[in-house]
Amino acid sequence: MKVLLWVLTLLFTTFFPAGAAPGDRHIVIETQRTALVIRVDQAGDPTIVHLGPRLQRTDEYAGVPENGKRGEDYTTIYNSAYTPAGGRNLLEPAIQAIHADGNPSLDLKYVRHETRNEADGVVLTTVFLKDPQYPFEVSLFYKAYQKEDVIEQWSSIRHSEKKPVRLQKYASANLYLPAQRYYLTNFSGDWAREMNPQEVELTAGLKVLDTKLGTRAHLFQPPSFLLSLNRPAEEETGEVVAGTLAWSGNFQLQFEVDPLKNLRVIAGINPYASEYTLAPGKELVTPALIFSYSNMGKGAVSRNLHRWARKHRIPQGEGNRLTLLNNWEATYFDFNEEKLSALFKDGKKLGVDLFLLDDGWFGNKYPRNDDHTSLGDWEENKQKLPHGIGYLVKEAESAGIRFGIWLEPEMVSPKSELYEKHPDWVLKLPNRPEYYFRNQLVLDLTNPKVQDFVYGVVDNLLTKNPTLSYIKWDCNAVIYNAFSATNPNQQHLYVEYVQGLYKVLERVRAKYPTLPLMLCSGGGGRVDYGALKYFTEFWPSDNTDGLERVFIQWNYSYFFPAIATCNHVTDWGKQPIKFRTDVAMMGKMGYDIVVSKLEEKELAFSQEALKTYARLKDVIWKGDLFRLASPLTGDVASLLYVTEQQDRAVWFSYLVGNRYREGSQAPIRLKGLSPAKRYKVQELNIFPGTNSPINRNPVVLSGDYLMTVGFNPMVDARRASVVLEVTEER
Structure with missing residues (x-):
């Protein structure tokens, strides 16, 4: 009898060690090399017990200990798959709500889960949770891209309580990682000095990365990070998680080393000034955290993200791109039809595919001759362009190149006809002075009428000029004066602004699915995979100094592929044109120079470089x-x-x-x-x-x-x- 008991004990501790028990359910989310495993215990609590290398035998995940817990977890939910506030939780929550009756607690229990194939190599797992005392539900979504070793995670929240529920926090993802030490690399900067990396070792407590800028939200730091386990990661060795939040507004990334020295990662929309009132029967869907794990260093996770982005996220991510010549440094605001026609010929002579007309082409009552007027008045300036944009499109095509144009449709100048006609369309505080960022204000994209206007700016331009081949979409102001004249809930402003922007972009993409769009925000003020669902490429920085760009482009490359990264040869910096050209070739190359001022050898070099680039671009854009x-x-x-x-x-x-x-x-x-x-x-x-x-x-x-x-x-x-x-x- 003693022998039998010993054997049974041995079997139990072998297959259900350190907290796993008979009857526990395991939800396994796998890619080719990675697995995320959620254990549901008999009380219905979902916890993460594994995020790391995929095991060959799925049944062995049942034997994984409680994620390396090194001591007593007083709550048993330190490693919750989606940590609720109130109740017995002692750590940073992923979700915090106040019910219709005023109860400020949540208890999310497992109800069921389902897994289905979304596409070839793409598997979506949905985990349904519910509060046992309230009709309050959360669904956790895990989309696993098998070949790319990338997981996309988000949540949705709904309820059927009698009155609205107040959501004080509503994260997208809640991860849990055990290791001996943790090293976080985040990126910071400002205009013209984007993406500077800092690596720090995380210690007990909470580190928060966030932004409160509203639009151009990534000006100071992007929603992207590298997390190395046990030791600082090298390029091709070490355990690394690369993560980036697909959200173009205020974000919050939290890294908490818990009392058992394990790491909790919570990512999502920043709850700052954004308590969300959720009506009965309505649903709030959060943006996705996109992440990749590898035990083969930083290089492996970035290659995973590149393959994923090209195949699954960026429009025409495995297609072609146009080289272009921009007029900005050649003319700034001072141009006319004659000057531009000469630049078309310069572009053809150089060998680019497209000419891009930048800022300064619009406004009549208030002509756009500097950056103090005219945003919102998207009509051709009759003095500069008496024959209109259509004439320029045809002139460019006659010269043998395509034509593109710059827009900043989300913004308005205080000195503009639009502001005079629709002051209620502008984000500004009542009874306060107006504060301007770059001499402009932000339109209220929470307002459906403003959404229609912004969409109309783009649609009218393309309807009148169907062969217009490119749009550079800029966004140069942050949200000062955060108040909407038409939104009944000011706490929704920051969230619904981004949702309104996405609604506009959805409409643009639905009607113009193949139109090349550059995502620009004064440089890297808006670089994320939420916006890059609609844009073919992005502008990393206004700093185009060749030497500076080596560093900027290097750091962007951890998260974004070369085909989406716009690099222009300009007159910034002291390096010779060969250096500036070689650096620009690292991604999607373009020019912003005065071709007529190039020396003979410089022009010959540039012409030949463009021919070489045409031969090599598929290797650069689509290679590892x-x-x-x-x-x-x-x-x-x-x-x-x-x-x-x-x-x-x-x-x-x-x-x-x-x-x-x-x-x-x-x-x-x-x-x-x-x-x-x-x-x-x-x-x-x-x-x-x-x-x-x-x-x-x-x-x-x-x-x-x-x-x-x-x-x-x-x-x-x-x-x-x-x-x-x-x-x-x-």
């Missing part, structure tokens, strides 16, 4: 990115794009230091190639009148050699940027 040498830790930045077939690669290297004899003093090891294949290494983008020491002695080397020993791109002060093509020799 491998970062080889970081500008944050050394004198040289080096990165490589490799095709899925491993037959072609494009390798960029830049000198980022200026001390004596700095450069690539030794070979740089490549990554992502096939060890068995042999590759020819050849230099591209050689400036006229110079020679390449690499092309003088062409080399063919195995992938094994290039990844084990490496190759020196010979970067130094005389060769500050080097572009190499690595091609399989057949």
Whole structure:
């Protein structure tokens, strides 16, 4: 009998250790390499017991301990899948509500779950929770992209209480991770100095990243992070979670090391000034947290996000993009039809696909000759453009290139006809002075009439000019004066503004599904996958200094693919045009220069570079990115794009230091190639009148050699940027 009891005890502790018990239910969300496992105990509490590598046997998730708990969890819900406030919770909640009868607590119990295939390789799991004492329900959604190893998580909240419920917090996701140590990398900055990384070790307590800017909400920091477990992650080694919230407004990311030294991550809309009154029968759907886990370093999670974005999120993410010439630095506000027609010819001469007319083309009562007037008055300025936009479209097409235009339809100038006619359409406080950000105010997109107006600006322009080929959509002001004259609930303003924006963009995309749209917000003030559902590309920064852009583009690349990243060659910075061009090639290249002022060799170089880019762009846009040498830790930045077939690669290297004899003093090891294949290494983008020491002695080397020993791109002060093509020799 004792032997039998011993055997039964051994079996129980083997398969149900540290808190798992017979009757517990396991909800398994899996990708090719990753699993997130929710355990539902017999009391109906859903908790996360695993987020990490996928196990080969699904049944073994039942044997996972309570997520590495190292002591007594007084509540038993430290690792809740969606932590409710009130009741027995002692930590930061994911959701906080006050019921219609004034009760400020929630208790969310498991009801059921369902899993269905949404598309090839895309599986959606929905977990339904309910408060046992109130008709209050929460659904947790987990969309798993199998091949890309990405999970998209969001929540929906509804109730059927007799009166409205007040939601004081309503997060999108609630993750739980056990490790010995945690290292958080977040990114901060301001205009023209976006995406500066800081890595800190998280200690006991709560760290919060958030924004309260309303529009242009990411001006100071984006809703994106890297989280390394146990030790700071390297590029190709270490456990890493990369996360980014798909929301273009105020966000909040919370990282709490709990009393048992495990990490809780809560992400969603910032509840600041945004208590949400939810009426009976209505539903609030939160934005998605998109995340990827890998035990193969930062490079792996960023490649996962790139593949996911190209295939599943960004419009035409696996298609083509247009190179363009922008007039801004050539003319600023001072132009007319004659000047623009000359620039069309310059664009054709240079070799771009499209000419983009920037700010200053509109306004009659108040002409747009500087940035103090006219926003909202989207009619061609008759003095500058007497024949209208349609004439310019045809003139550009006659010159052999397409035509695009700049808009800032969410904004209004105090000195404008729109403001005079519809002051109630503007976000501004009663009985207070108006505060202006960049001499403008924000239109109230919570108002359906304003939504119709903003949509009409775009639709009218495209209806009148059906061959208009590109729109740059700008957003330069944050929300000062946060008050709506028409919204009955001011606490909904920040949330419903973004929802209103998305409604407009949905309508635009429904009617113009293939129109290229650039997401601009004074630079990186609005870069997220909520907006990038509608835009083909984004403008990372107004800072186009070639050296600065190496760093800015490097850090954006952790979350966003090259095909979506607009990089322009401009006159910012002191670097030669070759350096600026080589840096711009790292993504979707364009120009904002005065072509007529280029020297003969500079023009010839640029023309040839565009031809080279046309040949290489599919490798850069759709290849896997491998970062080889970081500008944050050394004198040289080096990165490589490799095709899925491993037959072609494009390798960029830049000198980022200026001390004596700095450069690539030794070979740089490549990554992502096939060890068995042999590759020819050849230099591209050689400036006229110079020679390449690499092309003088062409080399063919195995992938094994290039990844084990490496190759020196010979970067130094005389060769500050080097572009190499690595091609399989057949």
